[in-house]
Amino acid sequence: MATDDGGLRRLFAYGxxxxxxxxxxxCGVPALQRxxxxxxxxxxxxxxxxFPGIMPVTGATTEGVLIDDIDDALWRLLDxxxxxxxxxxxxxxxxxxxxxxxxxxxxxxxxxxxxxxRERWTPERFTADHLDAYLARYA
Numbered sequence: 001m002a003t004d005d006g007g008l009r010r011l012f013a014y015g016x017x018x019x020x021x022x023x024x025x026x027c028g029v030p031a032l033q034r035x036x037x038x039x040x041x042x043x044x045x046x047x048x049x050x051f052p053g054i055m056p057v058t059g060a061t062t063e064g065v066l067i068d069d070i071d072d073a074l075w076r077l078l079d080x081x082x083x084x085x086x087x088x089x090x091x092x093x094x095x096x097x098x099x100x101x102x103x104x105x106x107x108x109x110x111x112x113x114x115x116x117x118r119e120r121w122t123p124e125r126f127t128a129d130h131l132d133a134y135l136a137r138y139a
Contacts, residue, residue, distance in 0.1 A: 010103040011069070011078070012036055012093050014064035015052040016044055018123055019131065023067075025138035026081050027074055033065035036093040038105065045117040046085075046108075050130040052121035053085065053108030066103060067097055082106045085115075 013033075016022045023031045030097075031110035043052045054062055070078070079088065086106035093103050108116060 008090060008102060008104050009069055010101070011070050012038055012064050012091060012103045012105040014038065014062050014105070015056055015069075015121065015128065016050075016134065017063045017081075018077075018135055019127060021131065025135055029074075031067045032069075033067055034066055034095055036066040036095045036103075038062045038064060038091055038093050038099075041091070041105075041107070043121050045119045045121040047115050047117050050126060050134060052110070054105065055108050055113050055116060064093075065103070066093060069089055070104075071103050071112055071134075078106075085109060085112050095132075125133045 011017075017026065018033065020033070038054070039061050040056055040058065041054040041062050042057035043054050043062045045051075046053050075088075083089070085108060087109050088104050089107050090102055091105045091107070092100050093105075095101055112130070127135065
């Protein structure tokens, strides 16, 4: 996985990882989350899957959460979870406390963007329709 994170210890999560039960299943630890917004990226469902990817789209915004204190062991778990579909890149998010905050986000790799549908992905629909089956993978 290509990364250019400048040693940052924050993650902007916008998909399944923003659901606390998924984070716990993947990482084995709880995460303190706070709301954040990413401008210039749109979130779409990945074709044939129940999770999303983001890609640059002028004027778009994506709501998600910011998770702090990501250590090297967690980055390794997250990199493995996200696979080569995504690149860990530095992006600027807004939080209620900070108008611009550098953080990492897993952005759909350019080579895989054709796999994004134009269907908007929402955490509410994911949680209601797919969370139980998704978590069963980690049981």
